[in-house]
Amino acid sequence: MRSKKTNRPASRIALSLSGLAVLVVLWAVAIRLSPGTLLPGPAAVLRAIVEIAQKGFLVKHVVASLFRVTWGYLLAVAIGVPLGIFLGRLRRPEMAIAPLIEFLRPISPLAWIPIAILWFGVGDLAAVFIIFLASLLPITLTAMNAVGSVALVHWNAGLNFGLSPAELARKVIAPAILPQLIVGLRLTLGIAWLVVVAAEMIAVNSGLGFLIIDARNAGNRYDVVVAGMVLIGLIGVGLDVAMRRLERLKAASWGYESAVEGVAA
Amino acid sequence: MSTFPQAAADRAKLTIRGLDMTFRAEGKEISVLENIDLDVREGEFVCILGPSGCGKSTLLNIVGGFLEPTAGTVTIDGEPVHGPDPRRIFVFQERGVFPWLTVEGNIGFGLGKLPADERRRRIDHYVRLVGLTGFETAYPQELSGGMKQRVEVARALAVNPDMLYLDEPFGALDSITRLVMRGELLRIWGQEKKTILFVTHDIDESVQLADRVVVMSSRPAHIRRIVDIDLPHPRDLSSRRYLELRDSIFGEIGLAHKI
Numbered sequence: 001m002r003s004k005k006t007n008r009p010a011s012r013i014a015l016s017l018s019g020l021a022v023l024v025v026l027w028a029v030a031i032r033l034s035p036g037t038l039l040p041g042p043a044a045v046l047r048a049i050v051e052i053a054q055k056g057f058l059v060k061h062v063v064a065s066l067f068r069v070t071w072g073y074l075l076a077v078a079i080g081v082p083l084g085i086f087l088g089r090l091r092r093p094e095m096a097i098a099p100l101i102e103f104l105r106p107i108s109p110l111a112w113i114p115i116a117i118l119w120f121g122v123g124d125l126a127a128v129f130i131i132f133l134a135s136l137l138p139i140t141l142t143a144m145n146a147v148g149s150v151a152l153v154h155w156n157a158g159l160n161f162g163l164s165p166a167e168l169a170r171k172v173i174a175p176a177i178l179p180q181l182i183v184g185l186r187l188t189l190g191i192a193w194l195v196v197v198a199a200e201m202i203a204v205n206s207g208l209g210f211l212i213i214d215a216r217n218a219g220n221r222y223d224v225v226v227a228g229m230v231l232i233g234l235i236g237v238g239l240d241v242a243m244r245r246l247e248r249l250k251a252a253s254w255g256y257e258s259a260v261e262g263v264a265a
Numbered sequence: 266m267s268t269f270p271q272a273a274a275d276r277a278k279l280t281i282r283g284l285d286m287t288f289r290a291e292g293k294e295i296s297v298l299e300n301i302d303l304d305v306r307e308g309e310f311v312c313i314l315g316p317s318g319c320g321k322s323t324l325l326n327i328v329g330g331f332l333e334p335t336a337g338t339v340t341i342d343g344e345p346v347h348g349p350d351p352r353r354i355f356v357f358q359e360r361g362v363f364p365w366l367t368v369e370g371n372i373g374f375g376l377g378k379l380p381a382d383e384r385r386r387r388i389d390h391y392v393r394l395v396g397l398t399g400f401e402t403a404y405p406q407e408l409s410g411g412m413k414q415r416v417e418v419a420r421a422l423a424v425n426p427d428m429l430y431l432d433e434p435f436g437a438l439d440s441i442t443r444l445v446m447r448g449e450l451l452r453i454w455g456q457e458k459k460t461i462l463f464v465t466h467d468i469d470e471s472v473q474l475a476d477r478v479v480v481m482s483s484r485p486a487h488i489r490r491i492v493d494i495d496l497p498h499p500r501d502l503s504s505r506r507y508l509e510l511r512d513s514i515f516g517e518i519g520l521a522h523k524i
Contacts, residue, residue: 153357156331161375161424162351171374175365254364254406 040223048227057211061228062235064206065196068124072131073192077185080136084143085173094144101137109134110198117202127199127207134195135188142184146177179247179255186243193236208232278428278460279305279328284337286323296485297323301337303479303488310454310461312471314514315481321464322432324486328462329355329430341428351375353428354421358437361417362405368392369401371416375424391419394453411442415449422453428460435470447473451498468518472511473500480517490517 024042031041040048052058087094112133116126150173158172200209208228215224247256284301287294297320305311315321326332328339330349339346341353349355354375362371369388376384392401395415405413414434421429431450435443451474454461465471471478478492492514496506 151360153361154363156349156355157357157361157363157374159331160329160349160351160353160355162349167377171377172363175363178365250404251365254404 037222040226044223045226045230048221048223049230052211052224052227058231061206061208061211062231064204064210065200065208066235068127068199068204068207069131069189069192069196072128072196073135073189075128075132076135076139076188076192080139081143081181084140085147085169085177087140088144088147089173101141104137109195113199113202116199123204127196127204130199131192131195135192138188138191139184142181142188143177146180146184147173149180150176175251179252182243182246182249182252186240186246189239189243190236193232193239197232208235276307277304278307278309278341279303279462280338280340281328282338282340284324284327284339285335286320286327286332287335298327298334299485299487301486301488303491305460305462308458308460310463310474310476311479312475312477313462313464313479313481314468314471315466315486316483316518317466319481319483320486321466321481324481325355325430325432325462325464329353331355351424352426353430354424354426355430355432356417356421356434357432358414358434362413362420364405367402367404368397368408368416371405372419372423374420387423391423394422394456395419395449409442410438411446414438414446418450418453422457422459426459428462431461431463433464433466436465436467443470450474455498468511468514469502472507472514473502478514480514492517 027039028042031039049058052061087097109130112130113126116129116133120126120129154172154176155168158168163171196207197209197212200207201213204210205214208231212225212228215221215228246252281301281303284298285296286298287296289295301324303311313321313324323332327334328346330346330353333347363374366374369392372391373384373388376387379387388401392398395418397412397415397419400408400412405416408416418434435446438446447470463471463474472494475494478494480489480492481487482489492510494510496504496510500507
């Protein structure tokens with residue numbers, strides 16, 4: 001059934017870290033062969049991370065970035081999921097809004113930065129707004145598509161048992177869309193994290209994005225710049241791992257295992 | 266002696282009159298059902314038999330209240346049908362079970378308004394009735410096709426409906442499981458005394474199960490003939506009468522009886 005399970009967890013983790021290890025080794029070797037100012041080596045970056053931590057900036061910047069992502073993302077989820085469900089259920093609003101979505105989709109959320117500053121000033125609110133904008137579209141589309149793909153037999157079975165619209169939403173639609181929704185939530189959190197750094201480069205004076213741009217402006221500390229990049233990558237991986245855990249919920253795992261249907265008995 | 270319910274003589278449970286159904290697709294009108302008249306008595310087991318794509322599922326969906334007919338009426342116990350109703354449960358193919366609920370979650374799905382102990386009692390009863398004891402907390406993806414189908418039948422029976430609509434419920438099963446499931450359905454029908462409308466394209470299946478077989482034409486479907494299956498249960502599948510009835514339906518549909 002699950003051939004991947006035959007691999008021991010330890011060897012799986014080792015395998016998934018090996019790519020990273022190879023990169024770090026190649027990086028160190030390249031710096032050793034051609035020392036210069038193009039890029040600091042891994043040791044220098046590690047020292048920079050320790051330095052930031054010792055000065056007490058590390059926690060401050062990480063928390064600032066996570067704070068903005070949390071608010072922008074949660075706001076987008078709170079609005080986008082119900083909106084997507086509503087649009088996905090009814091044909092007419094979906095037809096009205098589909099061209100609008102196609103029009104907005106190619107506009108990078110970063111293009112909104114000047115307008116965000118105009119509306120909210122330079123500060124947290126502008127950055128949160130950018131993250132909210134960047135997350136809203138993908139999460140709305142996910143909910144819309146997920147509702148659209150709820151099997152007709154499940155709708156009909158729900159109606160047949162006399163469910164009210166509220167019961168139908170709770171007992172059929174919500175569980176039916178959960179697996180797709182969790183994948184969408186995970187991918188959208190990745191987008192939100194991608195955008196927070198860019199938003200912080202312009203609009204605020206804290207956060208990992210600010211750390212990077214400030215390190216360059218205040219004395220070309222490229223070891224700190226790369227340290228910021230490494231931290232962003234690590235936290236991104238952490239968020240992804242945490243969201244993947246959700247996919248293992250019993251209530252959602254049925255949606256990822258349809259290929260092995262009817263193997264038992 | 267047969268323990269199966271005798272269809273109450275004259276009372277029509279379900280009445281279909283002058284039913285037409287036309288679908289519009291790409292500007293063209295496709296007539297699917299034409300002038301269907303049918304009466305089904307209380308407690309009767311009726312098979313609707315026809316070739317694939319003839320519109321028999323459409324007919325069942327109209328009776329079930331999921332589709333509005335273009336013309337004509339469907340009445341049950343004297344009331345016109347205008348939507349699905351928990352007194353009459355539709356059993357889809359095995360895809361109808363909810364994959365996010367366990368076996369007992371599925372069977373208890375329609376019992377939300379009952380007190381917890383009564384709900385528990387009914388779930389236990391129907392788990393036993395369909396032979397799924399030991400699988401109460403299994404999820405559908407852990408079950409075979411036949412077991413999933415039994416979950417769906419149990420889910421339907423648990424709300425104690427007066428009618429069951431089954432749309433080719435055993436079509437996706439292998440031939441051995443299919444035979445077993447037919448036996449189970451007849452056994453349950455004998456115990457629970459429901460009125461059953463069963464759509465199939467399988468001539469043998471219809472003659473094995475039904476009190477009457479409604480033979481449909483190809484599209485646009487109309488009723489070609491209604492065949493009374495005057496065989497007591499359990500039915501002997503090699504008896505002369507069984508073969509006669511089966512062959513007459515083969516003949517009606519125009520199939521040569523040789524391969």
